[in-house]
Amino acid sequence: MTKTMRALLGATALCATAHVAAAQDTTLTIATVNNGDMIRMQGLTEDFTAKHPDIALEWVTLEENVLRQRVTTDIATNGGQFDVMTIGTYEVPIWGAQDWLVPLDDMPADWDADDILPAIAGGLTVEGKLYAAPFYGESSMVMYRTDLMEEAGLDMPDAPTWDFIKEAAAAMTDKENEIYGICLRGKAGWGENMAFLSAMSNSFGARWFDEDWTPQFDTEEWKTTLNFYLDLLNNYGPPGAANNGFNENLALFQQGKCGMWIDATVAASFVTNPNDSEVADRVGFALAPDNGLGKRGNWLWAWSLAIPAGTDAPEAAKTFVAWATSKAYTELVASKEGWANVPPGTRKSLYDNQEYLDAAPFAKMTLESINAADPTSPTVDPVPYTGVQFVAIPEFSGIGTLVGQEFSAALAGQQSAEEALEKAQDLTMEEMEAAGYR
Structure with missing residues (x-):
């Protein structure tokens, strides 16, 4: 190997190292509510970081009223404090129409947007674009x-x-x-x-x-x-x-x-x-x-994950949102906590899953309640x-x-x-x- 080749390989290695170091510096700050399903998600994020070692996660977990105040102030002032926000069916259409949120129209194919329950997706959509991914839906x-x-x-x-x-x-x-x-x-x-x-x-x-x-x-x-x-x-x-x-x-x-x-x-x-x-x-x-x-x-509600337009890491944020609201995440929770404890109320496929229906005596009533609400x-x-x-x-x-x-x-x-x-x-x-x- 010539000296020139060694120099080029060394430079390439240095660039690769620099790239990895830079990638590892991507830290997402996630604001969420202190509900049980959200606490459980935090406990399972080793699965995410193992698959995405270039993305670190920082959590800001708040009581419901405080969360709403903090994220509303941040998004309205373009503060950039959070990369992912947990917000609800009330905020999404208003903030999406103001271009305060990043549209989720290019999520991975296996995320399967068509699988989201129509009653839930409708409340998170503005002019045909989905502006938040439902983590769980409820009536x-x-x-x-x-x-x-x-x-x-x-x-x-x-x-x-x-x-x-x-x-x-x-x-x-x-x-x-x-x-x-x-x-x-x-x-x-x-x-x-x-x-x-x-x-x-x-x-x-x-x-x-x-x-x-x-x-x-x-x-x-x-x-x-x-x-x-x-x-x-x-x-x-x-x-x-x-x-x-x-x-x-x-x-x-x-x-x-x-x-x-x-x-x-x-x-x-x-x-x-x-x-x-x-x-x-x-x-x-x-x-x-x-x-x-x-x-x-x-009522009808979904706690959803949305990406504020002020984030400086939109692609990393989408990667996290896709993981946390995917069918694979549901299966992860089922493997750790049992099917009865998976996030409910968001996907049609969950209510076609006999394992879930057998484990969750409340499943039918939940779906019936969601479908009965008419905003x-x-x-x-x-x-x-x-x-x-x-x-x-x-x-x-x-x-x-x-x-x-x-x-x-x-x-x-x-x-x-x-x-x-x-x-x-x-x-x-x-x-x-x-x-x-x-």
Whole structure:
């Protein structure tokens, strides 16, 4: 080998080394919510880094309300703090239309975009382009203690009414033994108590706005909704319900302290997991309640992974998103945790998988609940907005949180339902007029 050849090979080797070093410097900062499925994903990322040693991962794991504040601030200011964000069905269409997100129109063929459930994909698509990849999809349903229901002498229907829920909550409550008939979200936030209450209000014939964007909190329908909710929790709910969100109620249910819990379908795998739940073998499922008006109190949501336009590593970010939301990831979770614990509600193929259906007694009810939610016609009376448990306008996150604070204060006994509704009406009207809707 000549000196020139050795020099050239040496230079090539140095360039290759430099390239590898540069590649290894790619670090993705991922903002996510502190839900069980997301925590599980973090625990499995050795599989990703083994396949992609050139990409390092840094996690920022936050409580739901805090996550929403942080990622909204970052994306609106083009801060570039995160390379991958966990966001929901509310944010994706608004941010995608603003070109704040990287479209996912060139994902690998084996990722199989056509396999995503249409109800879920529709909420993540703007003008035919997918702007986020669903990690898990959900609606809401009733989870209940079968043993307590039996002791109460009641049979839970597959499609209960709110009156039955109230009857069952009263019958199952045993406060001396710290068993509460019902657990519901009370923590203030547009995605916390207002997600539940907005979906619930639909089944009572209420709505956020009429067709002229006039707020509707001064109607009998909202008065009935809020008073029914307060009556349930004040009489049959746990102490401090105004501080309880998804995670707090999940813990209460797993500890055997809730007779019923109406919340996200994604919780089903956690309440039936014997490693986490003391009542895993005594849980049944039913559709979210209704009042015979044609709308049930269930929502539609997906926690999804999106890539902000401000990232300096879009291709690495797509590589991670493809891994975390793929069929292969589902199989990875199944191999480690069992089929019942895979992320639900996103892919048609999962609900064609007999192994999953056999392992997950909640699978059928989850899919039925997702398909029953209609964001384009969420209410009994016509409305100018889309969204079941939210209103798909940029101003809603702020308005929803303010209203949620008033309703949470009513639950805490700091004001009456009438006072909370009056304040909700006034502040919503003020915000909508300032935003130019009226």
